[in-house]
Every structure is written in structure tokens, then in C-alpha cells.
Amino acid sequence: MITLDTVGKTFPATRRQAAVTALEDVSLTVERGQVMGVVGPSGSGKSTLARIVNLLERPTTGTVTVDGLDLTALTSARALNDARRGIGMIFQQFNLLDSRTALANVELPLELAGVGRAERRARAGELLERVGLGDKLGSHPSQLSGGQRQRVAIARALAPRPKVLLCDEATSALDPVSTASVLALVRTLTDELDLTTLLITHEMDVVKRVCDHVTLLEHGRVVDSGALGDVVARPESPLATRLLPHPGPPSDDRAVEVVVGGDSPDTVLTDLIRRYDVHVTVLGGAVETLGGQRFGRLQLRVDGAPDEVRGALDHLAAHQRPTTETAA
Numbered sequence: 001m002i003t004l005d006t007v008g009k010t011f012p013a014t015r016r017q018a019a020v021t022a023l024e025d026v027s028l029t030v031e032r033g034q035v036m037g038v039v040g041p042s043g044s045g046k047s048t049l050a051r052i053v054n055l056l057e058r059p060t061t062g063t064v065t066v067d068g069l070d071l072t073a074l075t076s077a078r079a080l081n082d083a084r085r086g087i088g089m090i091f092q093q094f095n096l097l098d099s100r101t102a103l104a105n106v107e108l109p110l111e112l113a114g115v116g117r118a119e120r121r122a123r124a125g126e127l128l129e130r131v132g133l134g135d136k137l138g139s140h141p142s143q144l145s146g147g148q149r150q151r152v153a154i155a156r157a158l159a160p161r162p163k164v165l166l167c168d169e170a171t172s173a174l175d176p177v178s179t180a181s182v183l184a185l186v187r188t189l190t191d192e193l194d195l196t197t198l199l200i201t202h203e204m205d206v207v208k209r210v211c212d213h214v215t216l217l218e219h220g221r222v223v224d225s226g227a228l229g230d231v232v233a234r235p236e237s238p239l240a241t242r243l244l245p246h247p248g249p250p251s252d253d254r255a256v257e258v259v260v261g262g263d264s265p266d267t268v269l270t271d272l273i274r275r276y277d278v279h280v281t282v283l284g285g286a287v288e289t290l291g292g293q294r295f296g297r298l299q300l301r302v303d304g305a306p307d308e309v310r311g312a313l314d315h316l317a318a319h320q321r322p323t324t325e326t327a328a
């Protein structure tokens with residue numbers, strides 16, 4: 001679990017540049033087993049946030065707690081190094097050593113931690129197997145594709161058995177097919193190893209594919225944060241329509257708009273028609289898979305006897321994720 005409590009970061013003024021407040025009053029919790037996406041425009045503080053979570057950057061104010069340990073309270077380099085071993089990190093640019101084989105790259109953090117040769121060999125081999133590179137142990141990074149290199153970097157990040165995985169634009173340099181497979185791997189590893197994963201990205205598509213939670217940063221502040229299903233249902237959230245597009249102005253003045261999901265949107269409609277004697281027309285809408293669940297933003301027209309229509313609309317309002325009702 002990662003907890004940031006009222007974290008602020010100001011880079012002090014230098015001779016060439018005025019002081020920069022990169023983060024202000026940021027409070028955030030990521031539970032075990034969750035993948036939290038952090039999105040925001042360029043310069044909004046995303047990378048600073050990732051660097052603060054493993055204390056590569058020390059916050060100016062606030063505390064950072066990882067797996068119950070307050071990292072901001074650690075002062076000795078040794079204690080900090082030990083704590084950092086519990087936090088794996090992957091970057092856009094892989095940072096692999098080409099002089100070493102894939103296996104030796106994965107072994108590196110274990111070597112630095114003083115793990116014996118036989119054990120580190122076994123663990124590195126097992127991890128490369130797990131990320132789908134069991135046949136590439138002897139390959140050097142330059143002999144691997146971008147997606148394969150990122151898999152090696154993931155295996156290396158996981159070698160010290162961290163509880164937390166930080167991904168900073170980890171798929172930004174990859175083609176769409178490699179991106180999809182690396183993201184699927186991050187999701188699988190988070191689930192299987194019960195990791196707490198924080199994923200920095202500028203691509204909303206990455207959030208849709210792999211995250212179950214999302215946080216939007218703007219000018220160093222948290223503008224919105226929550227489970228994807230909750231965020232899409234908040235009409236005031238700037239992320240809502242980026243996650244689930246708005247169908248546009250309704251073509252019918254009796255249209256109602258609802259956000260349905262967590263369950264299949266189709267099941268919601270089937271259920272409605274079974275319970276009430278109404279005819280439902282889908283006038284427009286979008287359906288997306290968000291964090292593995294299907295959500296729909298639908299414009300519906302519900303026709304029938306007034307009592308039945310009222311019942312059906314109440315049912316939608318009570319059981320689904322209503323946003324706006326343009327008419328009732």
C-alpha cells in the first residue's frame with residue numbers, strides 16, 4: 001500500500017530559475033492489488049510524484065508511507081536503500097546494460113544486495129520465464145525488441161521481490177502491440193504477486209486498459225481521483241468523458257442519459273425491460289472496457305405508460321450510475 005499525505009514539493013530557486021512548486025497538498029492512497037494511473041498534462045508533476053514515492057526526491061512537506069513504513073522519516077542512506085528494495089521501478093528508456101545478458105541484467109539488483117550466485121541465477125531465470133522470456137536468457141538487450149527489453153526491465157524490477165511497482169511512461173516508446181502485451185503483463189503481475197502499482201502515463205488508453213483507479217494532476221494538485229467506475233459517473237470530472245466519450249447532444253427531447261456499468265451495460269437494459277413494461281430505444285452512446293469491466297454512457301428513450309416509465313427511470317436512477325437527465 002502507498003499513502004501520500006499532504007505531500008508538497010518545491011524545487012528551490014537557482015541563479016537561472018525561480019523556485020518551482022511541482023506538487024502541492026497531494027494526498028493519495030493506493031491499496032494492495034490496485035493499479036493506480038496518474039495522468040495529467042506535461043509539467044503537472046507526474047514524474048516528480050513517482051520519484052517521491054521511492055524518495056529519489058524528498059518531499060518538502062508531507063509524508064510518504066509505503067507498506068506501513070514512513071519513508072520520509074528515514075534518514076540514513078542504508079535504511080533508505082533497504083526501503084527502496086521494496087519498490088520496483090520501470091521507465092520509458094528501460095535502462096538495461098547492453099554488456100550484460102538478459103539474465104545478468106535481472107541478476108544485477110540481487111548482486112548489489114549480496115544475494116549468492118546460485119540463488120540469484122535461479123530467481124532471475126524464474127522471473128524471465130514469468131515475463132515470457134524463458135528462451136532469451138542469454139540475449140543482450142540490443143538483440144531484443146522494445147517490448148522484450150521492457151519485459152527484462154520488469155523482471156529486473158521484480159527481482160528483489162518488491163511490494164510496490166512504479167511505472168513511469170513505461171510503454172511510451174513501444175508500438176501498440178508491445179504496449180498491449182506489456183500492460184497486460186503489469187496487470188497480471190499485480191494480481192498474481194499482490195503488488196501495489198502506480199502507473200504514470202500521458203495516455204488515457206493506458207489507463208483504460210490496465211488501471212482500476214485513476215488520479216488526475218493539474219499544476220501539481222490532485223483534481224480528481226477514484227475508481228474508474230466512480231470517476232466516469234461524476235459529470236464534473238474532467239476525466240469522465242475522456243474515459244467514456246459523450247455521445248453528443250440528444251436527438252430527442254425525451255432522452256435520458258445514464259452511465260451504466262460494473263456489470264454489463266446490456267444486462268442493465270435487459271433487466272430494465274424485464275421489470276417494467278416499457279420500450280427502450282438506445283439513441284446514442286459509448287461502451288468501453290475500463291479496468292476489465294464494461295461501462296456504457298447511454299442516451300435512452302423510455303416509452304410506455306407513465307407509471308411504468310417513471311418506475312423504469314427511478315430504477316435506472318437508483319441502481320445504475322445516473323449522470324444527467326435531460327428530460328424525464
Ligand SMILES: Nc1ncnc2c1ncn2[C@@H]1O[C@H](COP(=O)(O)OP(=O)(O)OP(=O)(O)O)[C@@H](O)[C@H]1O
Pocket residue numbers: 011020021022040041042043044045046047048049202
Ligand atoms: N529537478 C528539478 N528542478 C527544478 N524544477 C523541476 C525539477 N524536476 C521537475 N521540475 C519542474 O517541476 C514541474 C513538474 O515536473 P514533472 O517532470 O514532474 O512533470 P510531468 O507531469 O512528469 O511532465 P511530463 O509529462 O512532461 O514528463 C515542472 O514545472 C518541472 O519543470
